[in-house]
Amino acid sequence: MHVIVTPSMAPALQGTSYDNGDRVLMEKVMGWFRPPRRWEIYFFYNAEGSAVAKRIVGLPGEKIAVRNNRIFINGVEIQPPAALRSNKYYAVGRLTDGKEADCGQGYFTLGDDSEDSYDSRFLGPVPRTDFHGRAWLILWPWSRAGFVR
Numbered sequence: 001m002h003v004i005v006t007p008s009m010a011p012a013l014q015g016t017s018y019d020n021g022d023r024v025l026m027e028k029v030m031g032w033f034r035p036p037r038r039w040e041i042y043f044f045y046n047a048e049g050s051a052v053a054k055r056i057v058g059l060p061g062e063k064i065a066v067r068n069n070r071i072f073i074n075g076v077e078i079q080p081p082a083a084l085r086s087n088k089y090y091a092v093g094r095l096t097d098g099k100e101a102d103c104g105q106g107y108f109t110l111g112d113d114s115e116d117s118y119d120s121r122f123l124g125p126v127p128r129t130d131f132h133g134r135a136w137l138i139l140w141p142w143s144r145a146g147f148v149r
Contacts, residue, residue, distance in 0.1 A: 001023055001024065001025055001026070001139065002023075002024050002026060002043055002051050002053065002135075003015065003018050003021040003022070003023055003024075004021040004022045004024060004053065005017055005018055005021050006052075006116075007113055007116060008052075008054075008111035008112070008113050008116055008117035008118070008119070009041065009053050009054070009055070009111055009112050009113065009117075010112060010113045011112065012041065012055070012083075012112050012135075012148060012149060013041070013053055013112075013135065013138070013148065014144065022138045022140070022141070022144060023138065023139045023140035023141075024053070024135050024136075024137070024138055024139070024148065025136050025137040025138075025139055026043050026132065026133030026134060026135060026136060027133055027134045027135075027136035027137075028132070028133040028134075030134060031131065031133070031134070035059075035060075035128065036056050036107060036128065036131060036134070037056065038056055038057060038058075038059060039055060039056065039057075039080065039081055039084070040055070040056050040134055040135075041053050041054065041055050041056075041134065041135035041148055042054065042056060042107075042109070042126075042131045042132075042133065042134050042135065043131070043132045043133050043134075043135065044126055044130045044131050044132060045130070045132070046118075046123065047123070051132070052118075053135050054109035054110060054111055054117070054119050054120070054126075055084075055109060055110055055111070055112060056107045056108070056109055057071060057108050057109065057110045057120075058073060058101070058103040058107060058108025058120070058125070059103060059107060059108075060103055060104065060105050060106060060107065060128075061103065061104075061105075062074055062103045062108070063075075063100040063101065063102050063103065064095070064100065064101050064103065064108045065091075065095060065098060065099065065100045065101070066089045066090065066091040066095045066121075067091065067098050069088040069089055069090065070089065071089055071110075072100075083149050084112065087112055087113075087114065088114060088115070089110060089114045090114045090115055092121055092122075093121030093122040094120075094121050094122070094124070095121050101120070101121075101124075101125075102125075103125045104125055105125075105127065105128075106124070106125025106126050106127045106128070107120075107125055107126050107127075107128065107131075108120040108125050108126075109125075109126055135148040136148055
């Protein structure tokens with residue numbers, strides 16, 4: 001179980017400290033049978049050793065860009081799922097000035113609160129081997145309990 005301690009994945013996962021963060025159960029079995037999919041949220045450890053959760057946007061072999069708060073994969077705009085359509089994505093870090101970032105063999109991740117997220121725009125693509133599990137279920141607080149979307 002992980003506790004969300006930053007607002008970078010709000011509104012999907014919420015919290016600003018250990019005291020008020022969502023308690024999230026991670027699922028590890030699905031990774032044995034299929035690769036991570038676009039829009040799923042995965043946990044991995046950053047360079048400082050902290051567990052972070054980010055949403056997968058770019059897949060291996062793709063090139064990603066953010067222009068006018070929209071996501072482009074290989075030059076084509078993609079539509080996020082309905083629950084994410086109000087999210088704005090910001091072209092910062094590796095994506096400034098309309099630049100494309102190559103996912104190579106990794107996965108390009110973004111925080112749902114793109115304005116306040118230290119993600120692949122700064123860290124680069126995440127190798128599949130670095131993923132520790134998919135965010136699956138919010139256990140606490142009771143008011144938010146349920147499957148992660």
